[in-house]
Amino acid sequence: MNAIINDIEIIKTKTTKINDVDFDDLKFGHVFSDHMLECDFKDGKWHTPKVVPYAPISLDPSAKIFHYGQSVFEGMKAYKDNDENIWLFRPLDNFKRLNISSKRLAIPELPENYFMDGLKTLLKVDSEWIPKKDGSSLYIRPFVFASGNGFHASPADAYKFIICTAPSGAYFAGEVRVLIEETYSRSANGGVGFAKAGGNYAGQFYPTQLAIEKGYQQVIWTDDNTHEYIEEAGAMNIFVRINDTLITGPTSDRILDGITRKSIIELAKSENIPVEVRKISVAEVVEAARNGSLKEMFGAGTAAVISPIAGFGYKNEDFDLPELEDTYASYLKKRITDIQTNKTEDPFGWRYKVEK
Known part of the structure; x- marks a missing residue:
């Protein structure tokens, strides 16, 4: 059993975007909440995750994600009931599958507490972004990619684990x-x-x-x-x-x-x-x-x-x-x-x- 992480740093945004969002008309995956979770693998280990403002990522042009495609992701949702409780659906299955995917692509596997405690911390920080309208939810996108540099065809020596969230409506509309x-x-x-x-x-x-x-x-x-x-x-x-x-x-x-x-x-x-x-x-x-x-x-x-x-x-x-x-x-x-x-x-x- 992994210990709970108590020292996840939280850096809050200075200005929220939530007041500019029409929660009654949400397209799937087009609007992103205020914060994201970020965690780096370097020097042979994963470092403590932190919650930071949602923002672009700076990468070297030789980062191996661009050249050799070491990238895996998951898709999850968070829901809020009428009592303001936050719910996830089988999140440990997503965690396990992320590591199964990572292993196949020679990406270092994440500790369970980094994934779960990091996710829960992020959801608490951005809890107001979880819509309650029927058919809507907070879509959660955990992903890991190679951030290490170099043109040599080999696994990277550095990786990033990020979780972004997006309040979203229905994924498909109309006849398929x-x-x-x-x-x-x-x-x-x-x-x-x-x-x-x-x-x-x-x-x-x-x-x-x-x-x-x-x-x-x-x-x-x-x-x-x-x-x-x-x-x-x-x-x-x-x-x-x-x-x-x-x-x-x-x-x-x-x-x-x-x-x-x-x-x-x-x-x-x-x-x-x-x-x-x-x-x-x-x-x-x-x-x-x-x-x-x-x-x-x-x-x-x-x-x-x-x-x-x-x-x-x-x-x-x-x-x-x-x-x-x-x-x-x-x-x-x-x-x-x-x-x-x-x-x-x-x-x-x-x-x-x-x-x-």
């Missing part, structure tokens, strides 16, 4: 239609697909842009070898409902072990919704769409929680999903968000209170 990818791959066996590495997302942008030009909003990624199996939906895990069974692919070197994904599986099982974790072929999904047994498809991730898919394209053919009154997507999303925002009991122990 996706294109099943037949050419490009998100990741490969033995690669870094299971890590939240910045480069994974950079590689997604071009194929996604091609899909957007065809009239879709996102890409359904398929396996790198045969493109016969669906694996993820854009930057999210994917679920498919055939008849009454909810199906999602197993995690692997290529598929992120999503925290929302794990929560949906556990919650669905507790509600006696049939769940299968197995490979899902494109052919199976297309056939289910043709015979009417495909009821739902949705993406799952921190930012949107659950994002329903209205239809998909494959081999120049479009398929519409049925418009159901009662969907697994809407039911599971409400159950999860009610737990996150302290509106209902939490039988799973997922909710984490930030003590004042």
Whole structure:
């Protein structure tokens, strides 16, 4: 058990930006709160985190992040209930996954207390930035990157761990239609697909842009070898409902072990919704769409929680999903968000209170 850090330095901003923010009209990830957490790795160890005013970062042009891409991140949210209590959702899972990602990219792993105590200190300093409007939250972005200098192709000798926060509204708005990818791959066996590495997302942008030009909003990624199996939906895990069974692919070197994904599986099982974790072929999904047994498809991730898919394209053919009154997507999303925002009991122990 890591000891609590009692000496986190707090340097507060001289002028707040909060009065210039319209909390009734928040775009996702466009407005940033007053402070951020900063922590440096140098001389072979992580140094005590500190809370500082949100500001640009100065880096040498030879910093290895620019040349060799050592960068990992997480996505989290903080919520505030009607009694002004601050809540997180499974934060230790985010901490553990950040270190799993870091290890794969040869980045020094963070101590748990640096992550948790630093995060809680930051949230207390910027507690007024946590919106209470339904559908809104304080999005939290922890990330680590190589700040050490040099052109030699090797791991850096210095790193920065930063947590920034952004009061945000809904991630997706409107109907989402996706294109099943037949050419490009998100990741490969033995690669870094299971890590939240910045480069994974950079590689997604071009194929996604091609899909957007065809009239879709996102890409359904398929396996790198045969493109016969669906694996993820854009930057999210994917679920498919055939008849009454909810199906999602197993995690692997290529598929992120999503925290929302794990929560949906556990919650669905507790509600006696049939769940299968197995490979899902494109052919199976297309056939289910043709015979009417495909009821739902949705993406799952921190930012949107659950994002329903209205239809998909494959081999120049479009398929519409049925418009159901009662969907697994809407039911599971409400159950999860009610737990996150302290509106209902939490039988799973997922909710984490930030003590004042």
